Amino acid sequence: MWISTLPEALSEWQRTLCTAPLWQLADDTLVATEHAQDSAWLVAVGEALNPAALSRLGKLLGEQRVSAVLYPLPEAARPTLLLGCDRFSPELVAALREHAFAFDVCHLRTLPTLAQPGLLVMDMDSTAIRIECIDEIARLAGVGEQVAAVTAAAMQGKLEFADSLRNRVALLEGAPVSILDEVAANMPWMPGLPELVETLKGAGWKVAIASGGFTRFAGELQRALGLDAIHANELAVEEGRLTGKVTGRIVDAAVKAEELTALGEQYGIALTQRVAVGDGANDLKMMAAAGLGIAIHAKPVVRAQAAASIEHHDLDGVLCLLQASRAATLRWTR
CATH class of the missing domain: 3.40.50.1000 (HAD superfamily/HAD-like)
Incomplete structure (x- = not known):
């Protein structure tokens, strides 16, 4: 599936992506998969998230040879994307910091969960x-x-x-x-x-x-x-x-x-x-x-x-980071 065929609004992605449990991100495309990845994480937060933003992230991941899976959209204070990665890449961190995004994006070794005491x-x-x-x-x-x-x-x-x-x-x-x-x-x-x-x-x-x-x-x-x-x-x-x-x-x-x-x-x-x-x-x-x-x-x-930096949001951005892990146990469903 071409990323460009996704609806512009994240809130409408469910009906398009519910045909597979998870989606492998590969540059400009999404490939259906059943295999989760959780060795590292990429979290993006912001109203500017759309298919073009996901495609841009996919290109950076590809350039750094990081494989990533798109999880279902978390229930969060602001539009949020969660991608599970096959490894943590300091080079990807550096590449993300070099780009000017209209949203907050963080590549993390670990992601705390609200399902456990913290x-x-x-x-x-x-x-x-x-x-x-x-x-x-x-x-x-x-x-x-x-x-x-x-x-x-x-x-x-x-x-x-x-x-x-x-x-x-x-x-x-x-x-x-x-x-x-x-x-x-x-x-x-x-x-x-x-x-x-x-x-x-x-x-x-x-x-x-x-x-x-x-x-x-x-x-x-x-x-x-x-x-x-x-x-x-x-x-x-x-x-x-x-x-x-x-x-x-x-x-x-x-x-x-x-x-x-x-x-x-x-x-x-x-x-x-x-x-x-x-x-x-x-x-x-x-x-x-x-x-x-x-x-x-x-x-x-x-x-x-x-490890993470919030520039486009206030403490709502911090909350979104902590809410994102909820999606790691989910799968896209009808």
């Missing part, structure tokens, strides 16, 4: 929420430009995180603690956050935050969403004003990774079922310690190292 640990600033809280605090304290510049450099991995945090917090000395309440009251959630948490917790997963930000804001999310754990920094306060210091051990990259591992062991979660999501260089060690590390709207240094 753990998702998120960064907070610019991941679970759409702002960097310290930048908002600084703006209200009148030192916004100085702090924002240091934040940007730290997230790109150009500065050591703990030192950069101390330097930024020092600029907040004397600011009224009421500023924290103002930022918390106007904290914009990343789109898809409540749906992601609700779906995962409904599947028996644990959801936590490990943040280089502050407990005042992570605690707000924990109360609103029922998060299982939070780990963040504590701003020191005296007589209603910030002292310009952080109390306790700073939550840097190493601490985030330790927290993910500790939570995984505490809840008895298999490594392949541990997922880390973040956007900055401070999240890379946590991603490396997880079974799957997902970058979201990330800095280039993070996109280059993360």
Whole structure:
């Protein structure tokens, strides 16, 4: 079957592909097969998915000599394709990153499943929420430009995180603690956050935050969403004003990774079922310690190292990745 003969909308593919249990992808064609493949995965998410997109993916797979089978469409938050591969190919990962797609696509060694217990640990600033809280605090304290510049450099991995945090917090000395309440009251959630948490917790997963930000804001999310754990920094306060210091051990990259591992062991979660999501260089060690590390709207240094990268979606894209594995046990049927 020529891929070009498929309906333009994914939602209509079922009636065309139900004549075979599975379909082998071969450049511009689909060949009926009964043989599944699950040595690695390719997941694509986005409204731009159509026959032309599948054909383009098939060409890249062929160039890298990766055999792939198209599974039935997953029930996911956004249009999603799941392809099982005969092997994992670092060369395919590199080729996918070189192409500009209008959808998110990831080639993965393993894919967590919602059918088993799991753990998702998120960064907070610019991941679970759409702002960097310290930048908002600084703006209200009148030192916004100085702090924002240091934040940007730290997230790109150009500065050591703990030192950069101390330097930024020092600029907040004397600011009224009421500023924290103002930022918390106007904290914009990343789109898809409540749906992601609700779906995962409904599947028996644990959801936590490990943040280089502050407990005042992570605690707000924990109360609103029922998060299982939070780990963040504590701003020191005296007589209603910030002292310009952080109390306790700073939550840097190493601490985030330790927290993910500790939570995984505490809840008895298999490594392949541990997922880390973040956007900055401070999240890379946590991603490396997880079974799957997902970058979201990330800095280039993070996109280059993360196993999966979400650019065209928000946390709904993360949810689609985790929902995709449901289709791996299915077959196309009438």
